[in-house]
Amino acid sequence: MKYVFLFIFVSLTVLGYGQTTEKWTLQRCVEYALKNNISVKQADVQARLAALQVQQAKYYQIPTLSLGTGVGVQFGRSIDRTTNIYTNTQALYQNIQANSNVTLYNWNRLKNNVNAAQFSAEAALADVEKASNDAALNVATYYLQVLSANEQINISKVQIQQTQTQLDITKKQVEAGALPELNQIELEAQLANDSSNYIAAKTTFQQSVLQLKAVLNLDAATPFEVDTPDVSTIPLESFADLQPEVVYALALNNQPLQKGNAFRLKAAQKNMQVAKAALYPTLGFGISLGTNFYNSFNQIDGYTFNGYAPITGAEPIVKIGSANYYVQNPVFSVTQSKKNFGQLWQGWSNQITNNFGQGLGINLSIPVFNNGQSRIAYQQAKLNIKNTQLQNELADFTLKNNIYTAYTNAVLAAEKFNAGKKSVMSAQKAYDFALKRYEIGMLGTIDLITNQNNLLKAKLQQVANEYDYIFKMKLLEFYKGMGLKL
Known part of the structure; x- marks a missing residue:
């Protein structure tokens, strides 16, 4: 033993x-x-998240800036984006805008x-x-x-x-x-x-x-x-x-x-x-910039003179002094054709420049209810x-x-x-x-x-x-x- x-x-x-x-x-x-240790790692992750919250809070003090653009095709009755006139023409359009806002004072x-x-x-x-x-x-x-x-x-x-x-x-x-x-x-x-x-x-x-x-x-x-x-x-x-x-x-x-x-x-x-x-109340300041482009699908190639036609609803003869005159309208016909893709974008830079607009503004937000x-x-x-x-x-x-x-x-x-x-x-x-x-x-x-x-x-x-x-x-x-x- x-x-x-x-x-x-x-x-x-x-x-x-x-x-x-x-x-x-x-x-x-x-x-x-x-x-x-898992608990230490979790606490470290929470500390990193808190540090990101500090960065986010600081960024709120910096002015905001947003840029945007939109390109599209419109059909039927719509507004010409360059003239603000209603039209039935199919068209290609683009708008470009930029906005910036900053809080001036919010207590x-x-x-x-x-x-x-x-x-x-x-x-x-x-x-x-x-x-x-x-x-x-x-x-x-x-x-x-x-x-x-x-x-x-x-x-x-x-x-x-x-x-x-x-x-x-x-x-x-x-x-x-x-x-x-x-x-x-x-x-x-x-x-x-x-x-x-x-x-x-x-x-x-x-x-x-x-x-x-x-x-x-x-x-x-x-x-x-x-x-x-x-x-x-x-x-x-x-x-x-x-x-x-x-x-x-x-x-x-x-x-x-x-x-x-x-x-x-x-x-x-x-x-x-x-x-x-x-x-x-909160006081803020904003800036806005914008421009647009508009071009129809059809283009006018020329006009053909087709003679004269009486004016509808008017006397055909107008007497001026002792002379009689016939009142007529000239008749023209318009020749149109579809634009190709390149032609649709013709004049883009000119329109963008000519339609450029700016705006400045101060806004006051008052909490009521x-x-x-x-x-x-x-x-x-x-x-x-x-x-x-x-x-x-x-x-x-x-x-x-x-x-x-x-x-x-x-x-x-x-x-x-x-x-x-x-x-x-x-x-x-x-x-x-x-x-x-x-x-x-x-x-x-x-x-x-x-x-x-x-x-x-x-x-x-x-x-x-x-x-x-x-x-x-x-x-x-x-x-x-x-x-x-x-």
Whole structure:
């Protein structure tokens, strides 16, 4: 059975550590997460959209310009676009126009709209920072869990080695007849239990690694090994430097949620001024340019004189003095032909030049009644300011409560960690004393195993205590604005 346990131990060790990969530090994990985290990417997209809104708001201050033209054929009775006379002639026409308008004054509506968009864009950038901080804090949580699980693996290994050594010694004593075979069986059972604890610790470690990979958005099949720093060298601030009131005062200025909320309040105030400006007149200036072209499908080739004909409804003879004159109309016939495509466009440049017209104008828009839309929008904007203020107060209250809770948890974690040191020392002394008594035959195997298990539990608990203490202290440092580092 000894060789079976050794085989399990060696196999798990080889499987877990046989591959050589570049180790991931906390800094590398955080940097990778910030580049690949979905929430951070979404926040970045929203920030880019907000930046586009700023550009759009600025463009509203620039005069508009539109150019247009239309070409077509008209049939039947219609207006000649060059003479404004009704005609029944089929014709080809084109019109060209250009218009430009600019707002001269609208009670700073456009300016306030730009400011509101800029404050919203600043808030969006703060949201990116918040998403990044949340991702970094999440990574640090799982990273420390991996370190803790890895340390528990190491403790389980030592436990197996100690039990195996005791089993080897006991087996020799049993063979020599110095100890009963029951002692050997009890130690073999303990070795099996230690191996089971090792496998459980290994499983916990692997699960923690998978959770960390998921936070990093890293493929589960990617080789991955964390860098294990010396826990004793991890720098920690003192409690004197992490007093909750001091941390809260600093957090109000450095936490991205609070910075974003401040920008959102300013944006709401500017939006209220934008809505208020819609209640007042707007003065604008416009320029218009236009020209047109018109040409019928038929062209007159010439006239043929066909003689005279009496004027219908008139006396055929008109007497002037003593002479009689016959009153007649000359009769002509018109010769027409269809124009080809090139002929239809003849004279285009002349008509475009001759028909060119310009216009300048000032327009004043006075809101009288639009179903209360502008006034309701103004009231909504004022209520939005109040709602934003309440949200900010709630966020600040939550932040303060979180900081005080984190401080209390850190104090408790420190006390638990210090108490754990004493527990480990006491359990170690008890085990050392029990081992000596066992070696001289004054203590049974069960009692030795009990002391050994007590020591193992104390060590495992102390590992959890230590990493819990480190994390909670790092959380306070994070609120203080010191970032995350090991």
